Amino acid sequence: MRGIRLVFALTLISASYAALGEEAQQRFQAPSSRIISGTEIVHYKTGPVPVDLSGETIAALVPNGGGGYNVFAGTGKSNGTFAIPNVPSGFYLLQIGTTYVWTSDSVVDADSIADYRSDIVQADPSTTVTFDLTNLHKWQQTDFFEMVCPNNAAFNFFFGTVGETTFTGTFPYFGALSMGSEGDQYHIAQLITQNLGGYPFTGLGRYIAPPEFTQAQGSNTPIDGMLKTIAKNHEFEANINGADLAAQALAANPGAVLFDTIITLDVYPGSFAHGLTTSTPDLVILSSPPFLMTNGDLGQVLYGNPYPKDWPQFASYSWGALTSYLAPGATNSTSLLTAVFGSTPNLPTSTSPITPLVGVVKSPSVNRKNFFTNHTAVGITPTLRWSPPSVGSANNYIVGILQLTNNGGNTVITSVASIYTQSRSLRIPPGLLSAGQAYVFEIASYHIPGVNFAKTPFMNGAISATAYVASGVMQP
Numbered sequence: 001m002r003g004i005r006l007v008f009a010l011t012l013i014s015a016s017y018a019a020l021g022e023e024a025q026q027r028f029q030a031p032s033s034r035i036i037s038g039t040e041i042v043h044y045k046t047g048p049v050p051v052d053l054s055g056e057t058i059a060a061l062v063p064n065g066g067g068g069y070n071v072f073a074g075t076g077k078s079n080g081t082f083a084i085p086n087v088p089s090g091f092y093l094l095q096i097g098t099t100y101v102w103t104s105d106s107v108v109d110a111d112s113i114a115d116y117r118s119d120i121v122q123a124d125p126s127t128t129v130t131f132d133l134t135n136l137h138k139w140q141q142t143d144f145f146e147m148v149c150p151n152n153a154a155f156n157f158f159f160g161t162v163g164e165t166t167f168t169g170t171f172p173y174f175g176a177l178s179m180g181s182e183g184d185q186y187h188i189a190q191l192i193t194q195n196l197g198g199y200p201f202t203g204l205g206r207y208i209a210p211p212e213f214t215q216a217q218g219s220n221t222p223i224d225g226m227l228k229t230i231a232k233n234h235e236f237e238a239n240i241n242g243a244d245l246a247a248q249a250l251a252a253n254p255g256a257v258l259f260d261t262i263i264t265l266d267v268y269p270g271s272f273a274h275g276l277t278t279s280t281p282d283l284v285i286l287s288s289p290p291f292l293m294t295n296g297d298l299g300q301v302l303y304g305n306p307y308p309k310d311w312p313q314f315a316s317y318s319w320g321a322l323t324s325y326l327a328p329g330a331t332n333s334t335s336l337l338t339a340v341f342g343s344t345p346n347l348p349t350s351t352s353p354i355t356p357l358v359g360v361v362k363s364p365s366v367n368r369k370n371f372f373t374n375h376t377a378v379g380i381t382p383t384l385r386w387s388p389p390s391v392g393s394a395n396n397y398i399v400g401i402l403q404l405t406n407n408g409g410n411t412v413i414t415s416v417a418s419i420y421t422q423s424r425s426l427r428i429p430p431g432l433l434s435a436g437q438a439y440v441f442e443i444a445s446y447h448i449p450g451v452n453f454a455k456t457p458f459m460n461g462a463i464s465a466t467a468y469v470a471s472g473v474m475q476p
Contacts, residue, residue: 036060036074036084038108040096040458044118045151045278046182050080053096060084061093061100061429068381069093069429093419093429100429102421103454112458115270115278116153117183120176126218127177129156133167135206135227136160137192142200144191148281150269151184152176155279170220178221180212187281187307190227196238196298201263202285203303205232230304236265236284238301239353240317242292245340248359248391249319252338253470254372256321259337261292263354265303265347267311275448275460276316276343281307297350314462316343317354323470327404327411328438334411336402336440342447342465357465358447359391361424364469366441374472380433382474385425389445389467396453397421400442401432404473413440420457433476441471 040051053076061069074084082096094101094108101108129147137143139160145167147156154175160167178184187209191202206227215221240263250256265284268276283303286292322335342357364371364386366378371386388394401416416439417432433439446453447465 032089033086034089034106036087036092036094036106036108038082038094038110039080040082040110041080042118043111043113045115046117046119049118050078052078053080053082054078056097057095058082058084059095060087061095062088063091063427067427069427095429098415098417100417100419101454101457102419102423102426103457105455108454109456110458111456113274113277113460114153115274116151119182120152121217123173123175123177123215124217125172127173127215128170128220129173130170130220130222131158131167132222132224133188133208133227134165134225135229136165136167136190137205139164140193142193142202144202144282144285145189146191146282147186147188148279149176149178149184149186150278150280151182152178153279154178154184154186173215173221177215177217178213180214183212185212186210188223188227189281189306191282191285191303194301196301197296199238199286199290199292199298201238201298201301203232203236203301204283204306205230205304207304207306228306230306232302232304234283234303234305235300236303237297237348237350238263238286238299239297239348239350240292241295241353241355243295244355244391245317245319246291246293248340248356248467249321249338251360252321252468253323256323256338256470258291258293259320259322260318261288262286262316262318262320263292264316265313266316267305267307267313269311272312272314272345272462275462275464276314277460283313295353297353312345313347314343314345315347315354317341317356325404325411325413325440325473327406328473328475330406330411331409332411334413336413336470338442338468338470340467344463344465346463356467357392357463358394358445358467359389360467360469361386361389361394361397361443361445363387364443364471366471366474371441371469371471374474376475378474378476380435380476381428381430382433383425383427384441384443386443387424392447392465394445394447395422395451396446396448397424398442398444398446399426400444401428402440402442404438404440420453422453435476437476439474439476441474442468444468
């Protein structure tokens with residue numbers, strides 16, 4: 001908004017000095033321009049890798065005071081750098097491909113962090129693992145059996161047979177192929193059910209770290225051994241405001257229905273200063289059904305912790321909801337998943353429950369009309385507005401633009417763009433919406449203390465939370 005006011009003020013000054021004559025012209029200083037520059041580099045565990053920006057659209061969209069934008073084209077390079085010349089001072093939207101960032105900074109650090117190796121290769125569907133493991137705790141229907149490798153971000157869930165104390169069989173393997181020579185160490189654990197207040201919490205009680213191994217595409221990897229019994233001598237206070245979390249999840253849209261409710265206690269393999277940037281082993285899991293929709297302390301979950309003592313613990317919550325959408329002309333609808341999510345190293349206690357760290361935005365609108373109602377003729381550059389969340393505080397918002405299309409009678413949802421802003425209003429940039437098409441707008445409130453989203457938009461933090469709202473169907 002400051003950028004719009006600046007351009008408007010300069011327009012008035014321009015008109016005034018023209019009327020005052022040559023003396024005023026000599027005193028007038030034209031607005032300064034600058035070169036916008038920055039980098040987009042992913043900092044992997046194995047070192048930095050630049051993002052190839054040579055084929056991406058790089059531009060600065062400067063509010064022009066008339067409700068639109070003046071576009072200044074830039075260039076990106078394969079080494080992850082970009083530059084945009086002759087951009088006026090003030091606020092603008094930095095465009096990098098389909099991502100936009102509202103900022104006034106002349107240098108933007110669009111880097112990100114990934115705490116896994118950079119050369120991962122995803123396994124194809126024919127890749128399998130065969131287990132022959134003993135000393136399971138007698139399997140319960142709601143137990144979890146997981147295999148995690150933070151070094152390549154792999155994470156797999158498997159499920160045993162009720163009553164069995166062995167785990168055998170061949171299963172599809174999902175995720176990155178293991179490379180033992182690059183330090184891919186897997187952690188395999190059984191999380192054992194403990195019912196608290198009718199909810200099936202699980203706590204880690206059996207564990208094995210198999211020798212490092214290497215996989216090839218389409219191969220089968222045998223994993224044998226005896227799970228070690230881990231003393232469950234740690235306690236997790238299951239003090240959870242499930243009703244408050246559910247209320248925020250269901251506020252995503254009047255048509256939203258609850259999809260899942262998940263609580264986890266994890267360990268992080270290294271510093272958690274930049275938040276959750278790889279897969280992590282679980283110590284405690286609660287996953288619906290049943291949905292957790294009440295506030296209260298359910299008691300203590302017992303769990304064991306076989307991981308290094310310098311791996312910090314953090315708790316996460318995720319309350320998901322589904323909203324159904326039907327594209328114009330389609331006969332079959334599809335669902336959009338939104339969520340209220342948060343992670344924090346501040347664990348719950350008997351006096352401090354898990355509660356939403358940030359809630360959904362209040363009073364969202366499209367061209368000052370109801371955000372949740374279907375609208376036609378919104379134009380190709382509508383304006384979205386909203387108020388801060390009433391729960392927690394947001395230091396950034398991300399507006400997502402999703403397109404609804406009819407594919408043989410089926411509704412398909414495709415992402416068009418994401419726009420990062422610290423403001424509470426946004427004029428959709430030109431070129432993103434097309435006449436005759438249909439769209440859904442998402443507004444996500446973000447709470448990540450310590451991150452300057454105008455300067456480092458893609459960084460995360462040790463405390464991170466978000467909550468989504470999703471609009472009705474919008475047609476230009």
